[in-house]
Amino acid sequence: MSNVLTIVDMHKTYAGGVHAVRGVSFDVNQGESVAIIGSSGSGKSTVLRCINRLIEPTEGEVRLRGNLINTPSADINDVRSRIGMVFQSFELFSHLRVIDNITLGLRHVRKMGKKEAEAEALEVLEKVDMLDRKDAFPGNLSGGQKQRVAIARALAMKPEVMLFDEPTSALDPELIGSVLKTIRGLADEGMTMIVVTHEIGFARDVADRVIYMDKGVIAESGKSSIIDNPKTDRLKRFLSSISEED
Amino acid sequence: MIETMNSEGRRRDPLSFPSLFSIALMSLLVLSIPANAQEYRSGWDIIDSGTSEDLYSVESQGSEIWAFGENGIMIMSFDGGQTWELGESLTSSDLTISSSGYGSFLTASNDGTILVKSTNDSMWSDITFDFGNELIHGACLTGVSEFVIVGGNGTIWTYEMQEWTNRSVSGLDLLDVSFLDSERGIAVGEQGTILFSDDGGETWDYRDAPTEASSSRITDVEFFSEIRAYAITDEGGVIKSSREINTAVGFLWNMQYFESEGNSNNLGENLTSIEIATTNKFLLSGKEGYLSMSKDGGNIVTRQTIPLDNSTSFNDIAMIDSFNGVAVGSNGSLLLTERSGEDEQIGFEVMDFSEFGNFVDYSKGMLIDGLYATVNIVMFGIFLGFFLGVSLSMMKTSPTTLKEISQKRSLTVVRIAGVIFTVIGTSLLSHLVPIIRNLGLDGWEYIYAPIGIINPDGITGDLQFENFLFLILGVSLLLLGILLVSANGEYKKSHFNIRGRDIIWNPWGVRPLNFIATIYTDIFRNTPLIVQFLFIHFGVQIGALIGDPGAEMLEDSSNFVLSFLRDDILSNRACVSAIFALGLNSGAYQCETIRGAISAIPSGQMEAGRSIGLNYMQTMRLVIMPQAIRICIPPMGNEMVNLVLNSSLAMVIGYSELTRKAKLINAVTFQVFWSYGMVLISYFIVTWTLALFLRYLENKTRIPGLGISGGN
Ligand SMILES: Nc1ncnc2c1ncn2[C@@H]1O[C@H](COP(=O)(O)OP(=O)(O)OP(=O)(O)O)[C@@H](O)[C@H]1O
Numbered sequence: 042m043s044n045v046l047t048i049v050d051m052h053k054t055y056a057g058g059v060h061a062v063r064g065v066s067f068d069v070n071q072g073e074s075v076a077i078i079g080s081s082g083s084g085k086s087t088v089l090r091c092i093n094r095l096i097e098p099t100e101g102e103v104r105l106r107g108n109l110i111n112t113p114s115a116d117i118n119d120v121r122s123r124i125g126m127v128f129q130s131f132e133l134f135s136h137l138r139v140i141d142n143i144t145l146g147l148r149h150v151r152k153m154g155k156k157e158a159e160a161e162a163l164e165v166l167e168k169v170d171m172l173d174r175k176d177a178f179p180g181n182l183s184g185g186q187k188q189r190v191a192i193a194r195a196l197a198m199k200p201e202v203m204l205f206d207e208p209t210s211a212l213d214p215e216l217i218g219s220v221l222k223t224i225r226g227l228a229d230e231g232m233t234m235i236v237v238t239h240e241i242g243f244a245r246d247v248a249d250r251v252i253y254m255d256k257g258v259i260a261e262s263g264k265s266s267i268i269d270n271p272k273t274d275r276l277k278r279f280l281s282s283i284s285e286e287d
Numbered sequence: 288m289i290e291t292m293n294s295e296g297r298r299r300d301p302l303s304f305p306s307l308f309s310i311a312l313m314s315l316l317v318l319s320i321p322a323n324a325q326e327y328r329s330g331w332d333i334i335d336s337g338t339s340e341d342l343y344s345v346e347s348q349g350s351e352i353w354a355f356g357e358n359g360i361m362i363m364s365f366d367g368g369q370t371w372e373l374g375e376s377l378t379s380s381d382l383t384i385s386s387s388g389y390g391s392f393l394t395a396s397n398d399g400t401i402l403v404k405s406t407n408d409s410m411w412s413d414i415t416f417d418f419g420n421e422l423i424h425g426a427c428l429t430g431v432s433e434f435v436i437v438g439g440n441g442t443i444w445t446y447e448m449q450e451w452t453n454r455s456v457s458g459l460d461l462l463d464v465s466f467l468d469s470e471r472g473i474a475v476g477e478q479g480t481i482l483f484s485d486d487g488g489e490t491w492d493y494r495d496a497p498t499e500a501s502s503s504r505i506t507d508v509e510f511f512s513e514i515r516a517y518a519i520t521d522e523g524g525v526i527k528s529s530r531e532i533n534t535a536v537g538f539l540w541n542m543q544y545f546e547s548e549g550n551s552n553n554l555g556e557n558l559t560s561i562e563i564a565t566t567n568k569f570l571l572s573g574k575e576g577y578l579s580m581s582k583d584g585g586n587i588v589t590r591q592t593i594p595l596d597n598s599t600s601f602n603d604i605a606m607i608d609s610f611n612g613v614a615v616g617s618n619g620s621l622l623l624t625e626r627s628g629e630d631e632q633i634g635f636e637v638m639d640f641s642e643f644g645n646f647v648d649y650s651k652g653m654l655i656d657g658l659y660a661t662v663n664i665v666m667f668g669i670f671l672g673f674f675l676g677v678s679l680s681m682m683k684t685s686p687t688t689l690k691e692i693s694q695k696r697s698l699t700v701v702r703i704a705g706v707i708f709t710v711i712g713t714s715l716l717s718h719l720v721p722i723i724r725n726l727g728l729d730g731w732e733y734i735y736a737p738i739g740i741i742n743p744d745g746i747t748g749d750l751q752f753e754n755f756l757f758l759i760l761g762v763s764l765l766l767l768g769i770l771l772v773s774a775n776g777e778y779k780k781s782h783f784n785i786r787g788r789d790i791i792w793n794p795w796g797v798r799p800l801n802f803i804a805t806i807y808t809d810i811f812r813n814t815p816l817i818v819q820f821l822f823i824h825f826g827v828q829i830g831a832l833i834g835d836p837g838a839e840m841l842e843d844s845s846n847f848v849l850s851f852l853r854d855d856i857l858s859n860r861a862c863v864s865a866i867f868a869l870g871l872n873s874g875a876y877q878c879e880t881i882r883g884a885i886s887a888i889p890s891g892q893m894e895a896g897r898s899i900g901l902n903y904m905q906t907m908r909l910v911i912m913p914q915a916i917r918i919c920i921p922p923m924g925n926e927m928v929n930l931v932l933n934s935s936l937a938m939v940i941g942y943s944e945l946t947r948k949a950k951l952i953n954a955v956t957f958q959v960f961w962s963y964g965m966v967l968i969s970y971f972i973v974t975w976t977l978a979l980f981l982r983y984l985e986n987k988t989r990i991p992g993l994g995i996s997g998g999n
């Protein structure tokens with residue numbers, strides 16, 4: 042199994058002095074899906090955003106297929122086009138129709154022609170089951186539909202790894218299912234992915250590996266079975282606090 | 288899901304844009320229906336001169352008038368020009384020259400024949416003189432029996448106390464001379480020669496003709512008053528000199544541009560003489576039946592109808608007072624006016640501007656012209672302003688800091704660049720030091736140095752912008768160079784402890800593009816627009832800098848758009864200046880508006896764009912800007928309406944847009960309320976059309992799902 046992502050001793054201190062990530066290291070292998078769980082403010086989003094350098098890690102290494110990417114000399118746009126990212130709040134381009142949201146990157150990053158890009162777009166829309174709404178504006182879609190379009194937008198770039206930052210947190214319970222189903226489908230097809238999620242059930246069923254973060258460090262990690270048999274007290278307490286909420 | 292996707296979420300106004308737009312267009316059309324034909328009667332009456340010889344010149348002193356002509360003919364009138372009698376023939380030379388004043392008349396011929404008489408003496412005395420081989424061309428009385436004669440090759444003679452004195456200067460042919468009093472006089476001649484004397488003609492100094500007239504023959508000059516002198520060229524140009532704050536009349540001469548001739552400086556007429564009635568009112572005579580008058584110092588020159596056919600050449604005009612005058616010409620033609628020759632408009636409905644219908648008939652043509660002129664500068668001003676606004680706002684929001692730029696490069700490269708910048712900066716500045724020192728400034732006066740180094744000798748038209756550029760470049764390269772040399776690879780901000788206070792010094796955090804754009808917007812938003820207009824037009828003379836070469840480049844284009852650009856925009860210097868003043872100013876304000884809209888776009892949009900691999904500029908162009916522009920259509924509408932309203936300031940640089948036309952209409956009709964009222968309505972139509980268009984655009988580009996929804 043080859044490493045797609047390697048993260049070594051990542052630290053992030055924000056401008057205000059918050060030391061959000063304090064030495065996180067892990068690998069993601071080809072075809073593996075990794076779930077990151079943890080309480081609010083534990084630094085999950087920070088880790089994810091440091092990977093495709095939406096924010097710069099203060100220390101540590103991020104490697105994509107062995108190549109160091111958090112150095113000023115790396116071609117950051119190329120790196121980002123190889124890492125798909127899905128945001129909690131969708132971040133669709135509201136002035137563009139669904140199909141144009143998807144072709145934008147294909148045409149201007151992959152330099153495809155209009156026809157070719159649209160054919161590609163239709164294919165990924167089909168995959169996320171949004172083909173019938175291809176000409177709608179994002180403002181006229183439901184939250185779940187929006188998130189599926191956002192997934193399609195990232196998917197169209199044929200990324201080597203996908204990052205999901207709480208893809209379902211902004212959705213109503215009845216809309217979560219369709220999005221999770223889409224992500225599960227991707228995982229089954231062998232897409233390499235990191236999913237930050239509060240859906241413990243989803244993490245257990247879909248993820249090959251689970252990472253539990255607390256206060257900026259990895260407190261426990263292992264096969265998804267650790268959710269049923271937590272070793273550390275911290276994870277135990279976290280899991281019970283979550284089940285109390287439900 | 289069945290609804291049509293295209294109309295999804297678009298709102299419709301009950302009054303659609305097309306219908307309102309056509310109402311606005313209709314109003315414009317109604318305004319532009321052509322005026323009724325009007326009849327004019329000449330303001331000149333034919334008077335029997337009693338001769339058929341050509342009359343060359345005419346002079347008046349009170350009600351005594353003399354005209355002189357071919358073969359020594361002299362005719363006189365003692366009743367203000369009503370009846371004329373033939374004088375005794377004293378010479379057979381053509382009497383082409385004349386002068387009057389100090390109760391005396393003088394007439395002369397090219398060959399040196401000179402005759403002088405005083406009003407209370409019926410006898411002419413002959414003071415004919417031999418000027419060698421030179422022909423004489425002009426004469427002017429400077430006192431009782433004292434006068435100055437000018438002629439070929441710089442010939443100047445004075446006659447005082449029965450004594451002839453040669454005051455000739457080396458030079459070209461002098462064609463006319465005019466004295467204000469016994470001391471101050473101006474002589475003019477070939478190739479833009481202008482001479483000035485303030486000692487009764489004893490000594491003469493050369494003055495510069497305006498560049499446009501520097502190779503013209505200046506044939507007639509009138510030193511009218513302490514504040515005004517006029518002269519004409521044989522190409523049909525008028526030049527004038529006015530008293531300015533520290534300069535007397537005669538020092539600075541300007542070419543007159545005629546608004547009535549599309550801002551040309553050439554009337555296209557073979558002018559023979561100029562006669563000044565009041566400071567701003569003059570009459571012109573010319574070959575081929577040309578008589579004309581201006582009441583505003585030459586902006587508008589109106590050709591007059593004459594009661595003779597156009598084969599008559601008019602040679603001279605003499606005004607008895609500011610309304611009564613005599614014009615003389617070929618074949619004994621002699622015309623008299625009581626109204627400065629101004630055409631009489633006949634028909635009761637035409638002259639009476641106190642009737643609103645007549646007033647509108649008269650003024651609508653001028654208003655349409657003004658409207659057209661306003662729309663021109665507004666249109667191009669908006670384009671320029673929008674282009675600048677978008678560019679500047681993107682520069683202003685650019686997040687790239689010096690730190691990021693430097694970090695991308697190795698420390699050695701950064702330091703070497705620092706050394707190079709320091710060297711270039713220092714050498715640029717050292718080149719400027721002597722220039723600045725030569726300006727002769729002291730202490731705080733140095734804040735004006737940037738203006739001084741651009742234009743050190745106060746002569747506009749030869750501006751050294753490179754000096755200003757060097758100053759800016761020199762200072763910024765030097766500072767940047769020092770910073771880069773001092774780099775140690777950390778690019779950290781430094782903290783200073785000054786009296787217990789923590790001062791943060793973070794030059795690496797400077798965003799270069801933001802810095803440049805901020806300087807620009809600060810300059811344009813912190814100076815009055817009217818001063819920007821004046822500075823750009825009269826100071827920088829952007830019309831001459833950009834308009835003239837632009838028009839030259841398009842000289843041969845016959846393409847509709849390009850020839851419009853050339854003829855209606857670029858050839859009109861005031862128009863070019865107005866476009867730049869409006870555009871540059873509006874750009875600064877639009878920049879802030881667009882910047883506000885950019886910061887209203889959620890930061891996630893930029894992240895989303897970057898996360899699929901678009902670079903910063905691509906994300907700005909494809910994701911942020913399209914949304915920001917939509918958001919800022921309403922405030923941009925305000926900016927554009929402001930631009931239309933501000934365009935009225937173009938009148939201060941002499942551009943004949945709507946407001947200026949209102950002043951002109953008012954000057955003719957004296958209907959203040961109606962003049963400005965009509966202009967008000969015209970402005971409203973323009974801005975309202977614009978507002979409708981923007982409203983339409985707003986609806987058309989509305990992003991579904993944004994904005995208020997949820998019913999009432
Ligand atoms: N831009 C920022 N500037 C300063 N501090 C920040 C910034 N973003 C996050 N933080 C802080 O960093 C810490 C980690 O934040 P992060 O968003 O990574 O948490 P998270 O695990 O994703 O939480 P959640 O589950 O609520 O999304 C928090 O304490 C947060 O307040």
Ligand SMILES: [Mg+2]
Binds near residue numbers: 207
């Ligand atoms: Mg988060």
